Amino acid sequence: MSEKRRGPTKVGDVLTEMLAGSALGARIARAEVLGHWADAVGPQIAAVTHARAIAENGTLMVGVKTNGWLQELGMMERSLIAKVNKQAGQEVVRKIRWELQR
Numbered sequence: 001m002s003e004k005r006r007g008p009t010k011v012g013d014v015l016t017e018m019l020a021g022s023a024l025g026a027r028i029a030r031a032e033v034l035g036h037w038a039d040a041v042g043p044q045i046a047a048v049t050h051a052r053a054i055a056e057n058g059t060l061m062v063g064v065k066t067n068g069w070l071q072e073l074g075m076m077e078r079s080l081i082a083k084v085n086k087q088a089g090q091e092v093v094r095k096i097r098w099e100l101q102r
Contacts, residue, residue: 029092030054033084037062040087041080045073050101058094060084063101070098 033054038046050063064070073080077096084093 029088029090030056030058033060033088033092036087037084040084045080049073052099054093058092060093060096061099062096063099065101067100070100073098 031054033040034051037049037051041049048065048069052061052063054060062073064073073096077098081093081096085091
């Protein structure tokens with residue numbers, strides 16, 4: 001009996017390990033982006049946008065209140081993708097599709 005006995009493993013640790021490489025884990029990571037959109041982009045942009053959905057290919061659909069903001073955000077897309085992915089801790093978003101809210 002030279003092996004040391006380990007204590008019980010936490011359920012959260014087991015689930016995290018199990019989901020890490022699974023398709024379900026990727027879906028969860030994409031879904032979390034929607035909830036963290038406002039934190040990632042800041043209050044000014046969050047006030048005029050709404051993250052609506054994210055596709056499997058990494059395209060994030062975001063509603064925008066005005067045409068002016070639509071154009072401005074289009075020019076900021078690369079930096080916003082970087083912020084969102086940094087918040088997620090991995091590359092989840094590859095492209096943003098801006099849609100004018102009606």
